[in-house]
Amino acid sequence: MQKLVLLGDEAIAQAAIDAGITGIYAYPGTPSTEITEYIQRSGEAKEKGIRSSWSANEKTAMEAALGMSYAGKRTMVCMKHVGLNVAADPFVNSAITGANGGIIVVAADDPSMHSSQNEQDSRFYGKFAMIPVLEPVNQQEAYDMVHYGFDISEKYRIPVMLRITTRLAHSRAGVQRKDSRKQNELKLPKNLTQFVLLPSIARKQYKDLIRNQENFNNESETSGFNEYFEGQDKSRGIITSGIAYNYLMENYSDRICPNPLLKICQYPLPEKLLKKISEECDELLLIEEGAPFIEESLKGVLGNCLKVKGRLDGTVPRDGELNPNIVARALGFEDTRGRDVPAIVAARPPSLCAGCPHIDSYLGLNSVLEEFTPGRVFADIGCYTLGALPPYNSVNSCVDMGASITMAKGASDAGLKPAVAVIGDSTFTHSGITGLLDAVNDKTPITVFILDNATTGMTGGQKSAANGRIEHICIGLGVEKEHLHVINPMRKYHGENIKIIQEELNYDGVSVIIPRRECIQTIGKNKKEDKLKKGE
Amino acid sequence: MKKDIILAGVGGQGILSIASVIGVAAVNLGLHLKQAEVHGMSQRGGDVQSHLRLSDKEIASDLIPYGKADMIISVEPMEVLRYLPMISPEGWIITSIKPFINISNYPPLEKIMSEIEAFENHVALDADKIAKESGSLRAANDIDYGNFEEAIKFVFGSKGDDIVNINLKAMKAGRDFAETHSHAKLK
Numbered sequence: 001m002q003k004l005v006l007l008g009d010e011a012i013a014q015a016a017i018d019a020g021i022t023g024i025y026a027y028p029g030t031p032s033t034e035i036t037e038y039i040q041r042s043g044e045a046k047e048k049g050i051r052s053s054w055s056a057n058e059k060t061a062m063e064a065a066l067g068m069s070y071a072g073k074r075t076m077v078c079m080k081h082v083g084l085n086v087a088a089d090p091f092v093n094s095a096i097t098g099a100n101g102g103i104i105v106v107a108a109d110d111p112s113m114h115s116s117q118n119e120q121d122s123r124f125y126g127k128f129a130m131i132p133v134l135e136p137v138n139q140q141e142a143y144d145m146v147h148y149g150f151d152i153s154e155k156y157r158i159p160v161m162l163r164i165t166t167r168l169a170h171s172r173a174g175v176q177r178k179d180s181r182k183q184n185e186l187k188l189p190k191n192l193t194q195f196v197l198l199p200s201i202a203r204k205q206y207k208d209l210i211r212n213q214e215n216f217n218n219e220s221e222t223s224g225f226n227e228y229f230e231g232q233d234k235s236r237g238i239i240t241s242g243i244a245y246n247y248l249m250e251n252y253s254d255r256i257c258p259n260p261l262l263k264i265c266q267y268p269l270p271e272k273l274l275k276k277i278s279e280e281c282d283e284l285l286l287i288e289e290g291a292p293f294i295e296e297s298l299k300g301v302l303g304n305c306l307k308v309k310g311r312l313d314g315t316v317p318r319d320g321e322l323n324p325n326i327v328a329r330a331l332g333f334e335d336t337r338g339r340d341v342p343a344i345v346a347a348r349p350p351s352l353c354a355g356c357p358h359i360d361s362y363l364g365l366n367s368v369l370e371e372f373t374p375g376r377v378f379a380d381i382g383c384y385t386l387g388a389l390p391p392y393n394s395v396n397s398c399v400d401m402g403a404s405i406t407m408a409k410g411a412s413d414a415g416l417k418p419a420v421a422v423i424g425d426s427t428f429t430h431s432g433i434t435g436l437l438d439a440v441n442d443k444t445p446i447t448v449f450i451l452d453n454a455t456t457g458m459t460g461g462q463k464s465a466a467n468g469r470i471e472h473i474c475i476g477l478g479v480e481k482e483h484l485h486v487i488n489p490m491r492k493y494h495g496e497n498i499k500i501i502q503e504e505l506n507y508d509g510v511s512v513i514i515p516r517r518e519c520i521q522t523i524g525k526n527k528k529e530d531k532l533k534k535g536e
Numbered sequence: 537m538k539k540d541i542i543l544a545g546v547g548g549q550g551i552l553s554i555a556s557v558i559g560v561a562a563v564n565l566g567l568h569l570k571q572a573e574v575h576g577m578s579q580r581g582g583d584v585q586s587h588l589r590l591s592d593k594e595i596a597s598d599l600i601p602y603g604k605a606d607m608i609i610s611v612e613p614m615e616v617l618r619y620l621p622m623i624s625p626e627g628w629i630i631t632s633i634k635p636f637i638n639i640s641n642y643p644p645l646e647k648i649m650s651e652i653e654a655f656e657n658h659v660a661l662d663a664d665k666i667a668k669e670s671g672s673l674r675a676a677n678d679i680d681y682g683n684f685e686e687a688i689k690f691v692f693g694s695k696g697d698d699i700v701n702i703n704l705k706a707m708k709a710g711r712d713f714a715e716t717h718s719h720a721k722l723k
């Protein structure tokens with residue numbers, strides 16, 4: 001078979017199709033989005049009947065995947081790292097229920113926060129849940145690991161995590177496919193209480209999980225993904241995790257590292273291999289893409305006779321993504337650099353598109369809030385977060401998906417009036433609904449803007465879960481009809497819009513204003529697709 | 537053979553299509569390829585770049601080391617300057633001279649041009665003009681490289697024959713231009 005040129009994300013998706021999944025579940029989030037999009041576009045996936053539409057959030061995705069596993073079929077669930085926080089409850093418990101059909105959880109981390117609020121390292125979650133974690137070094141290994149991951153998931157009846165980072169997710173390389181596997185038959189678990197986590201059952205299954213650790217350890221020692229390379233110069237041993245290995249190798253033109261080298265791509269940590277390198281070498285250099293996860297477990301709290309260098313002692317910067325130059329400096333090699341950036345080069349931060357509906361929403365909100373002291377607008381995550389930047393300077397918070405409504409509620413409870421929440425349509429259905437219910441139940445004086453651009457804009461325009469039904473959801477939650485307004489965020493309606501906003505800011509209860517106008521990017525995209533369909 | 541190329545531009549200018557045309561062409565030729573892209577937040581009008589690495593030997597890193605790029609190809613003149621720390625001492629910079637202005641503090645174009653011209657190995661070209669002559673403004677990006685017919689057919693094939701042909705024409709115009717011009721003649 002000819003090699004396919006695939007992004008890391010696409011390699012994972014193709015592997016999932018080839019390994020015989022019956023469904024993929026996900027909520028978009030950079031850098032994981034392209035996995036699910038690839039399956040949604042794939043003709044092969046369509047032929048095989050693989051389900052792939054978006055879930056409302058990562059928790060519903062994780063739970064649906066667990067249900068598919070319960071029914072005996074193979075499944076994948078994908079999210080960005082912070083999505084795993086949302087899915088943490090079913091994720092951690094799935095280690096105790098165990099799997100029936102194979103299940104792989106892809107967690108896509110974003111070191112350096114290219115498009116994220118933090119750079120948490122999902123390997124901690126894998127360890128926390130006590131499940132095997134795979135961390136591919138390149139696109140081919142990502143492809144291969146999906147096949148292997150499903151094997152061990154079904155062999156040990158355990159969910160498996162595949163941890164990737166932005167650079168692998170969004171980098172392309174040639175990938176060789178393996179033979180396709182058939183999907184599993186529908187087959188319920190032999191023990192029909194396997195998924196019933198009553199304390200009496202959970203206690204027993206937790207012991208099974210603990211017993212299984214030895215098997216997972218054994219896999220880490222023997223699967224071949226963790227590799228030991230002998231080296232002549234034992235004054236230092238090097239341990240890399242995931243794609244950090246590539247940056248190390250970039251520093252040796254012959255691709256041979258003179259030091260003993262342990263490339264770690266599978267967890268739990270391979271104890272024997274770690275013992276070997278620590279006994280052979282005078283000191284260890286840890287190069288990890290992400291947090292000092294291996295480094296901390298080697299050092300422990302008290303430290304020991306081992307000399308360990310890495311992110312904790314500053315040999316490698318404590319935060320941020322690695323690159324070949326950072327690794328060169330850690331190795332003590334000479335650094336390379338071209339010319340300086342000329343002083344005239346200006347920063348070009350991301351910004352709202354010209355003609356974006358959010359611009360008119362913020363201009364309206366800004367003009368009404370002029371008469372109050374600043375600092376009253378709790379926003380959320382999406383394109384509209386860019387309203388925090390000049391020239392708008394419209395919003396004062398962005399913490400996690402859904403936090404706008406609930407933070408506005410808390411601040412209002414504390415006495416801040418008026419308090420305003422700004423949330424996108426997709427974020428609202430992801431995790432704003434429950435917060436709005438809290439506010440309705442308390443009759444909290446807040447004004448909630450649900451910016452309905454009919455899409456999930458920030459991540460590239462995926463379908464929004466309750467397109468066209470946002471106001472019905474609000475009414476269903478108990479928002480009063482008189483205090484619910486759908487407005488058109490356009491310059492020509494500015495006058496009437498600010499009148500509505502003004503009135504609702506004065507209302508002593510929950511108001512919802514829905515500025516509704518489609519994202520101009522999706523309008524453009526849909527037009528293009530229509531043209532294509534018509535063959536123009 | 538080893539070529540390390542930075543492709544630069546602004547989110548929405550089509551950097552990613554350029555990168556994938558070159559990538560597919562390279563793999564079809566049996567070369568090793570790694571090509572790192574920027575997706576996500578920066579695509580909203582921020583600066584974007586792609587690291588494109590081609591080699592007849594296996595490639596280690598997805599990222600080109602600083603000071604090692606053989607070439608920076610930019611579809612925007614200020615953006616080419618942003619990546620100068622990446623360029624090797626013998627490297628070339630190739631850029632379109634048409635600015636993309638979506639910020640209020642965009643520097644004067646003459647200043648940008650004099651920084652570009654101060655760089656020994658540079659090609660600066662009016663890609664739009666060449667593209668207009670070949671039939672499509674949107675094909676302007678294709679001007680900046682040549683020799684990728686198969687890849688263009690593969691990447692743009694789903695968009696119909698017209699789009700493929702416009703891109704092929706643009707590519708040929710680009711190649712002709714490159715063959716007849718050097719930075720010395722451009723001045």
Ligand SMILES: Cc1ncc(C[n+]2csc(CCOP(=O)(O)OP(=O)(O)O)c2C)c(N)n1
Pocket residue numbers: 027028029030058080082083084086381382383384401423424425426427428453455456457458459464
């Ligand atoms: C828990 C979590 N999941 C996913 C994301 C990624 N993400 C950031 S913004 C966004 C979409 C926002 O869509 P919407 O609320 O409709 O706003 P728009 O971008 O369309 O303005 C997503 C999916 C995230 N930051 N956190």
Ligand code: SF4
Pocket residue numbers: 351352353355356357358383453457458519520521522580
């Ligand atoms: S993608 Fe859509 S929602 Fe996002 S800034 Fe552009 S127009 Fe606005």
